[in-house]
Amino acid sequence: MVLQRARSLHEAHSIKDMDSTFQLVRNIIPALTAKKHKGQAGRIGVVGGCREYTGAPYFAAISALKVGADLAHVFCAREAAPVIKSYSPELIVHPVLDGPNAVLEMEKWLPRLHALVVGPGLGRDGPLLDSVKGILEASKARDIPVVVDADGLWLVAQQPALVHGYRKAVLTPNYMEFSRLYEAVLSGPVDSSDPHGSVLRLSQALGNVTVVQKGEHDLISDGQQVLTCNHEGSSRRCGGQGDLLSGSLGVMVHWALLTGPEKTNGSSPLLLAALGACSLTRQCNHQAFQKHGRSTTTTDMIAEVGTAFSTLFET
Numbered sequence: 284m285v286l287q288r289a290r291s292l293h294e295a296h297s298i299k300d301m302d303s304t305f306q307l308v309r310n311i312i313p314a315l316t317a318k319k320h321k322g323q324a325g326r327i328g329v330v331g332g333c334r335e336y337t338g339a340p341y342f343a344a345i346s347a348l349k350v351g352a353d354l355a356h357v358f359c360a361r362e363a364a365p366v367i368k369s370y371s372p373e374l375i376v377h378p379v380l381d382g383p384n385a386v387l388e389m390e391k392w393l394p395r396l397h398a399l400v401v402g403p404g405l406g407r408d409g410p411l412l413d414s415v416k417g418i419l420e421a422s423k424a425r426d427i428p429v430v431v432d433a434d435g436l437w438l439v440a441q442q443p444a445l446v447h448g449y450r451k452a453v454l455t456p457n458y459m460e461f462s463r464l465y466e467a468v469l470s471g472p473v474d475s476s477d478p479h480g481s482v483l484r485l486s487q488a489l490g491n492v493t494v495v496q497k498g499e500h501d502l503i504s505d506g507q508q509v510l511t512c513n514h515e516g517s518s519r520r521c522g523g524q525g526d527l528l529s530g531s532l533g534v535m536v537h538w539a540l541l542t543g544p545e546k547t548n549g550s551s552p553l554l555l556a557a558l559g560a561c562s563l564t565r566q567c568n569h570q571a572f573q574k575h576g577r578s579t580t581t582t583d584m585i586a587e588v589g590t591a592f593s594t595l596f597e598t
């Protein structure tokens with residue numbers, strides 16, 4: 284794995300530094316002990332799932348469980364609920380998102396959740412996005428960490444104030460989502476000759492919200508530094524890999540924020556969580572591709588989460 288870190292755009296740190304940063308990611312993983320009760324390893328909520336998209340919230344929520352969360356809830360549109368339930372008995376599914384009291388219903392659950400993943404398979408229906416706006420505001424008021432992905436980023440591009448300055452938010456845009464956000468927030472096109480500077484500027488313009496720009500290399504910034512994750516994946520780009528990433532990140536953000544500064548050596552917990560989730564997704568992709576080649580799908584990648592996790596973080 285090659286990881287690069289830069290405090291400024293011009294100052295590169297050595298590979299040794301990168302290895303030590305990755306060691307800090309290992310430090311956020313909680314020990315499995317007999318003393319913990321169900322729930323302590325993470326109760327994660329995924330806000331997404333509509334008539335068109337039922338796979339994305341499933342991928343995100345099941346990934347959160349496979350990474351190590353104890354409970355995963357999906358908050359989705361009514362029509363999507365029976366479909367998502369039928370994929371897995373392990374998910375708790377709430378068909379509330381397109382109802383008249385979506386925010387109230389959600390507020391009942393927020394005190395019991397450690398982190399939210401907002402956006403996989405949400406769709407772009409206006410009234411539904413209004414509810415999600417209320418859910419984001421209620422989450423911020425309760426200081427709940429939020430990973431914003433997919434159509435959640437569509438909403439944030441319309442209303443950047445929803446996340447501006449919220450230090451417990453992480454945005455996970457793909458290529459298109461990054462371009463849309465950048466243009467909305469910085470009122471100009473992305474400078475393709477300066478990817479590091481672009482992700483740094485977007486994070487800064489959003490008040491140092493952590494941004495994970497997914498792509499051939501994943502670039503992760505909190506507006507102060509940029510981490511690069513070049514971990515080997517494969518050339519297979521099946522849909523749903525980003526959902527695996529955002530669901531994993533939901534758990535890792537919760538773990539990272541629980542980790543004391545003596546273990547994170549002063550590094551941003553959200554940057555460490557993001558580096559962990561990006562590396563894990565790419566490792567799953569690598570392992571699944573070894574077995575399935577061109578026919579690799581996200582379901583194959585999810586089957587690799589356990590061994591990929593051990594390889595990266597427990598050896």
Ligand SMILES: NC(=O)C1=CN([C@@H]2O[C@H](COP(=O)(O)OP(=O)(O)OC[C@H]3O[C@@H](n4cnc5c(N)ncnc54)[C@H](O)[C@@H]3O)[C@@H](O)[C@H]2O)[C@@H](O)CC1
Nearest residue numbers: 336337338339403404405406433434458459460522523526
């Ligand atoms: N099985 C499912 O239910 C899935 C649902 N999905 C959902 O589908 C909805 C739309 O997500 P999209 O990711 O399609 O978002 P967008 O509607 O923003 O579309 C992104 C488009 O950009 C294209 N693209 C990607 N990388 C590119 C690059 N480097 N250069 C040029 N074009 C590039 C892709 O082909 C895609 O069509 C979201 O709700 C998402 O969560 C996806 O998560 C995939 C799986």
Ligand SMILES: Nc1ncnc2c1ncn2[C@@H]1O[C@H](COP(=O)(O)OP(=O)(O)OP(=O)(O)O)[C@@H](O)[C@H]1O
Nearest residue numbers: 457497498499501516522523524525526528564565
């Ligand atoms: N060209 C690439 N080479 C290697 N890995 C890549 C490449 N593009 C994306 N990835 C990896 O795939 C994962 C998902 O990124 P991607 O850009 O496909 O997200 P997405 O479009 O949101 O996916 P989804 O289909 O779930 O919505 C990330 O871990 C990213 O590192």
Ligand SMILES: [Mg+2]
Nearest residue numbers: 433457525526
């Ligand atoms: Mg996506």
